[in-house]
Amino acid sequence: MFNKCIKSFAYFTIKDRLPQILTRVIDTLHRHKNEFFEEHGEKGVEAEKRAISFLSKLRNELQTDKPVTPLEDELPDSALWNQYLDYQRNLPNGNGEPSWFQSPWLYVECYMYRRIHAALAQNPPIDNFDVFKEGKAQNFFESQEAIIALCTYFQELLKNIKDLDEKQLQEELFKLLQVSLWGNKCDLSFSAGEDSSQKSSPLQSLENMIPYILVNDMEKVWSLLVNAKKNRTERSNVRVDIILDNAGFELVSDLVLADFLLSSKLADEVYFHGKSIPWYVSDTTKHDFNWTIKQLGSANHMWMSRCGINWEGNLKKGVWVFRDHMFWTLPHDFSSMSEVAPDLYAELQKSNLLLFKGDLNYRKLTGDRKWECSVPFHQALNKFHPAPLCSLRTLKSDTQVGLKPGQGEEIQASDPEWMYSYKVNSSSSLGT
Known part of the structure; x- marks a missing residue:
């Protein structure tokens, strides 16, 4: 899918949203100048200046539709890029020569x-500085009300779970699949870093949101998990893998779902x-994952704290495992994973169910093509199938498959911008 259409959503993303994000990154580095000096002296300030110069040049390249250039660093993924x-x-x-406005959006x-x-x-000693860390932390703290409501609900549920x-x-x-699905609204890249926190309890409005789930395969997810549980042996565990998206409230909703499982x-x-x-x-790194669990564990709210302490225990016991891999930050579709990252593909094959969170994962699952909306999900996966998989995603791009014939046209007629109105439309699709 190329960005040739002057009025396409992709065009406005490249033209407006990406420069805004770069400007915020540059501003963030400016604001931390004193911190870099205090920690690293003049070397920190010089590194900040070099990084800002690099990013200012990048912003100019983007805004003037310059050709995309090869990476000149020597980081482990450079050759693949x-x-x-x-x-x-x-x-x-x-x-021929890809440029910013004449290349696939993804x-x-x-x-x-x-x-x-x-x-x-490339600019030590500030090379480990996360320019997005503040925004992710802010999203977490501004979603406190919703996090408290979710943790409270879940801890009350745990008291009686053996009797259900x-x-x-x-x-x-x-319920918890839907909370995890709607948690995907909290995306700072879509809002170019503006506030996108979850302000109210996500549990109160679930019933009202069901009509907006365009593809609902929750029954299939349930059947798959129940059958896996029945068929497991002493030597085989039932394993679920969650391919994470945003930190903040969405991550907490994913952790609650994982604990429930x-x-x-x-x-x-x-x-x-x-x-x-x-x-x-706002995507989740290992630091964000561990930071979130520690914040919950040290919270002065009883049920938030209980969740954090229990989840720390799950990590120590090894029933929860966090993994990161270079492949998740490559530009490749997931259909090329078995070739580009065979170790990751082999790891995912050990799973009974893969839950892919968010719009970016959905775009990579489906090759980011402008499919007819009625194309089956399994067809759009282009033979990517390490294990049964489900995508939980709110729409933030013009890629959607798995709808019933005529369903896309019907929605288009009532809401021409339905593919970008992430506040109300979502997709839960299972490929088996």
Whole structure:
């Protein structure tokens, strides 16, 4: 999908939203100048100046539609990025030399975040500074009311979970899947870093939001987990993998869902997959993951604290595992994972269920193509199938598959911007 249409959502993203994000990154570095000096002396200030110069040049390249250039750093993924650039150059339906406005939206957006990483990584001693950390922390703190409501609900649920029959367990799973789904609204890259926190309890409005779930495969998820539980042996655990998206409230909703899976014995272990570098403003890194659990554990609210302490215990016991991998921050579609990252593909094959969170993962699952909306999800996956998988995502881009014939046209007629109105539309799609 190329950014040729002057009025396309992709065009406005590249033209307006990405420069705004770069400007915020530059401002963040400016604001931390004194901190860099206090920690590192003049070396810190010089590093900050070099990083800002690098990012200012990048912003100019973007705004003036310059060609996309090879990466010049020596980070572990540089060769793969430069090979991918060669691939883009040689596409039969491409323009030869990729530029910011004449390239696939997904590619140049990922490329910008990789260049932001390079600006810091190449400039020690500030090379480990996360330019998005403040925004992620702010989202967490501004979502306190919703986090308290969710933790309170969950801890009350745990008191009686052993007494719930199968139908009640199913209802609770569906509730927490929906909270995790709607938690995906809290995306700082979509809002260019503006406040996108969850202000109110997400549980109160679930019933009203059901009509906005365009593809609802929760029944299939339930059946899959129940069957896996019945068929497990002493040597095989039921494993669920969650490929994370945003830190902040969404991450807390994912952690609650993961705890429910263990507590209900629908799963024996949960693996979380995050980003190895700061990515798409609010995506979860290992630091964000650990920081969130520590914040909850030290909170002065009883149920928040209980959640954090229990989750720290899950990590220590090994029933929760956090993993990051370079592949998640490459520009490649997931259909190329088995070739580009065979170790990651083999790891995902050990899972009984993969839960992919968010719009970026959905775009990479489906190749970010402008499919007909009625194309089946499994077809759009282009043979990517390490294990049964489900995508939980609110719409923030014009890629959507798995709808019933005519459903897309019907929604389009009532809401022409439905694919970007992430506040009300969402998708839960299972590929088995």
